[in-house]
Amino acid sequence: MTRTALTRDEVLDAAAALVRQHGPAALTMRKLAAELGTAVTSIYWHVGNRESLLDALVERTMEEMGAIRPTGRTPEQRVVSVARRLHRELRTRPQLIAMVHERGLTERMFLPAQQALVHEVHAAGLRGARAAEAVRAVQFQVIGFVLVERNRERSPVQSPGEHELWDEVTAEHDPALARALARPADTEKLFAASVRALVSALLTP
Structure with a gap:
């Protein structure tokens, strides 16, 4: 019907x-x-x-990308929240993001998130070129991480794989490290850790 x-x-x-x-x-x-x-x-x-x-x-x-809003009590927490939300949005709609890019509207799409980051780095005391560097570093970290994730997903099956390459010798006799590197990467956890470390360094006076 x-x-x-x-x-x-x-x-x-x-x-x-x-x-x-x-x-x-x-x-x-x-x-x-x-x-x-x-x-x-x-x-x-x-x-x-x-x-x-x-x-x-x-x-x-x-x-929808412009609706990203920071959460948290401190500038550092709020910058991290913007980065994590931006990462999630880019990951969930790659085909739609590609359509935006093909129409030459990528910079306009990212502007609201950049403005949110500007507000937070200003709140952290950064100004001028240093504030701009912080905003771009966070943006590039998010985009670069997404590209690496997409590339790993599209790559052919690796032989030997990570689980075969890491042992006591390649890990310099650190068995816990060997076991960890032999397991598939938890990209969400890895992104959160890397972006927190980056933002902490960027906002440190």
């Missing part, structure tokens, strides 16, 4: 889900209409043509 009631937000939600799962190339008006159980003409009525739909998804992604 064809649906009769449909909202623009529902169309965008379904379109975003398709892009996240299969990439922008998989997003067709016909497939989207099938997902929503409606007619293709209804999709056009709500969002226009496919290019208009993609533009709307890009705008929505930038709005």
Whole structure:
């Protein structure tokens, strides 16, 4: 049965889900209409043509990224909270972020998060070039970490793997270190530790 009631937000939600799962190339008006159980003409009525739909998804992604707000009691905690939220958002929507990048809107997308970081580094007493360095260091740490994670996920199966390479000899007779390095990396824990260390160093007078 064809649906009769449909909202623009529902169309965008379904379109975003398709892009996240299969990439922008998989997003067709016909497939989207099938997902929503409606007619293709209804999709056009709500969002226009496919290019208009993609533009709307890009705008929505930038709005969602702009909604990042710091939490915590100290400037250090609040900077770390922005970094962790930014990392999570980039990880959960890589295909949508790529669409923003392809349209040359990456800098505009990151501006609200950068402004939040500026406010916090000012609160920590940093000004001028040192404040700018802190903001960019945090931003580059987040983006760089995401790129490393994505690269590891896409890389072919390694032979030998880490679990085969680390032993008493390669770990300089530190068996606990060998066991830890032989296990898969906990990237969320590793990101949190690295960003806390970075922010602590950046905000130290």
